[in-house]
Each structure stands twice: as structure tokens, then as C-alpha cells.
Amino acid sequence: MTIAQALDWAKSRLFEGESPAIDARVLLCHVLNCSTTTLLTYPEKPLTDAQIEQFTALIEQRKIGKPVSYLTGKQDFWTLTLNVNEHTLIPRPETELLVERTLQLHELNPLKQPAILDLGTGTGAIALALASELPQSQVLAVDFIQEAVELAKYNAQQLALKNVSVLQSSWFSNIPQQSFDFIVTNPPYVESQSPWLSEGDVRFEPDTALTSGEDGLDDIRLIIDHAVTWLNPRGWLLIEHGHLQSEAIQGLLVDHGYDSVTTESDYSGLPRMCYAQKRVA
Structure with a gap:
């Protein structure tokens, strides 16, 4: 042949x-x-x-239907090639919006050594992309799945990125006491009974990285509620979400003490990211 x-x-x-x-x-x-x-x-x-x-x-x-990325063990994200496995979500192009917008917000008010937290890091995609673009930053990436933590650490080592730390934590539960200039996250946001879960490549991805309660917002509610206490004054929270969830998330952000609440669309024109700044009294 x-x-x-x-x-x-x-x-x-x-x-x-x-x-x-x-x-x-x-x-x-x-x-x-x-x-x-x-x-x-x-x-x-x-x-x-x-x-x-x-x-x-x-x-x-x-x-x-097994995803190509799981078959090859590789997936490109931003300018990086990452190792992937079946314990983590496969990084997708729309998630690069989180990286792009974080970099743009930093450019508006450059910090000497920005502190960044990536919640639910999975492969480490967001954290590693930001660390590669902002070598002066200190990036902390967390995930509650030990296999994901090990994978993100391995990817950081393979990419020789020294300004990234990875630890096991269920959202904020195990994070050392500190504050951050940026908190970025691509959390689970799919409704637990969504028919989408039985379609295409997503059938092979871990439910823990996809679903979050009946309306898909359980984890996002927790993140919005707690993040405000972990952000520095005028720090930013950036969240990827489902394309029908922006209005609800905007309301949560306003109710929990954030300003400059903004929704941004993905490359297909669908609202897929909200970001907001910690309100200062």
C-alpha cells in the first residue's frame, strides 16, 4: 500500500x-x-x-468517533503544540480568545510582573500560552484532576516555561493565599442533560470537564462569587461560556461586584466569553 x-x-x-x-x-x-x-x-x-x-x-x-487529538496525543493551541490525553478537554480555537483578550487588557495597563491564575487548566493550554507571551508574569494553573495536573506540568516542562506553577485544587480550595491581576478560566458550562453530549468528538471527552448542573452555570456561579476576593484592585476575570449564557453571566458579574462587564463573540460570531474588572469602592 x-x-x-x-x-x-x-x-x-x-x-x-x-x-x-x-x-x-x-x-x-x-x-x-x-x-x-x-x-x-x-x-x-x-x-x-x-x-x-x-x-x-x-x-x-x-x-x-474518537477524536484525532486523542489518537495522536497532540493538539496545537495558540503558538504551542501540547500533549493531550483522555483525562482532559481538547483545547479548541475559540479558547484562544481568552489568551488574546488577556494580553490586550495587559497592554492597556502593563504590569511589571502580572500574577495570573488559570482555573481548570486541563492540558495547561491557557496558562502556558500566557506564560509564553508574558515571560515576566507568574502564572498559577490549577485543576482538581490529578492526571490533568501531571499533564499540564509535563507540557510546561516540554515547552521549557519556568514561570508556570501547576497544582491540584478544586477551583480556589487549595490555592495559597495570594491575589491575582488576571483570573482566566474555561470551566465546564454544558447543561447536564444536553443532547450535544452524545454527539461527535465530545462523546469521548470527560464529563467533568464539560457539564455543570442543569443550566450549565454551577461552576461559573462559584467562580464569579469567589474570584472577586482573589483579585487585586482593578483585576480582571475572564470566562469562556456557552453561546446562550452571556446574559445570565453578565447579571452574575454585576451582582457580585464587577465593573466593565463585557461580552465578546468567537470567530463564528457567537457570544462565547465574558470579562469584567473588580469593582473598587
Whole structure:
């Protein structure tokens, strides 16, 4: 079987998926440890029996819906390539908005050594992206799942980012007493009975990283309630949320002592992030 034949076969197996050609290329590059350019340049190159066996197994797992990122163990986020596993949510492009907006808010009022807290860090994506862009910052990333903590630490080590600390904590419960200039979070926000949980790649992701009560706001309520006491004066809280939740979250932020409450849309034009500043008396 040549590269071209392998790709044609894989696309035929994955034809019911959203992106059969892309998935086939990514998985074959993973097996061959090569770039997409290599696939295009050497379509007649034959695969070994071991490569065929590995590629076939990956395609069959993808066919039943297992996310490509879990199959390769990698996911790009911001300018970084992160290790991922089934204990954490797969970082998504819309979450980069949290990084982008945090950097912009910092530019408006630059701090010599900003203190940043990433709640529910998972792979460490948000914390590591901010640490890479703000090398003078001190970033604390927390997650209540030990496997996620270990993964985020590993990613920080692989990226040689020294200004990030990772610890196990259920939201604020185990954080050392200190205050922060920015608290950023992509918490669980899906309704516990949402039909979306039984669709596509999300079926394979951990429920603990996705669901948060009947209306999806249980964790966000807790974060908004507690974050105000952990923020420095005029510090910022930034939250990713579902596209139907912005109005409710804006109300929570106003009620709990925040100013400059703002909603921002994702790249598809859907309201997906709220941010606000701690109110100073």
C-alpha cells in the first residue's frame, strides 16, 4: 500500500465524518512521523506492514468517533503544540480568545510582573500560552484532576516555561493565599442533560470537564462569587461560556461586584466569553 492508496482507503472509511481528508492526512503523518508536504511529494512511497497496521487501527478508531487529538496525543493551541490525553478537554480555537483578550487588557495597563491564575487548566493550554507571551508574569494553573495536573506540568516542562506553577485544587480550595491581576478560566458550562453530549468528538471527552448542573452555570456561579476576593484592585476575570449564557453571566458579574462587564463573540460570531474588572469602592 502506498501513501496515496492509504489516504484514498482512509477517506473512504471516514466519508461520513466532517473532515475525512484532513483526518486521514493527520493520522498518516502521525504514523510516518512526517509533514503533510511529504505526503504530497512522495505519494507512491510504500508503507511497511507495521505502518499499515498502525494506520488501519487509528482509522477504525476515528471511524467510531474518537477524536484525532486523542489518537495522536497532540493538539496545537495558540503558538504551542501540547500533549493531550483522555483525562482532559481538547483545547479548541475559540479558547484562544481568552489568551488574546488577556494580553490586550495587559497592554492597556502593563504590569511589571502580572500574577495570573488559570482555573481548570486541563492540558495547561491557557496558562502556558500566557506564560509564553508574558515571560515576566507568574502564572498559577490549577485543576482538581490529578492526571490533568501531571499533564499540564509535563507540557510546561516540554515547552521549557519556568514561570508556570501547576497544582491540584478544586477551583480556589487549595490555592495559597495570594491575589491575582488576571483570573482566566474555561470551566465546564454544558447543561447536564444536553443532547450535544452524545454527539461527535465530545462523546469521548470527560464529563467533568464539560457539564455543570442543569443550566450549565454551577461552576461559573462559584467562580464569579469567589474570584472577586482573589483579585487585586482593578483585576480582571475572564470566562469562556456557552453561546446562550452571556446574559445570565453578565447579571452574575454585576451582582457580585464587577465593573466593565463585557461580552465578546468567537470567530463564528457567537457570544462565547465574558470579562469584567473588580469593582473598587
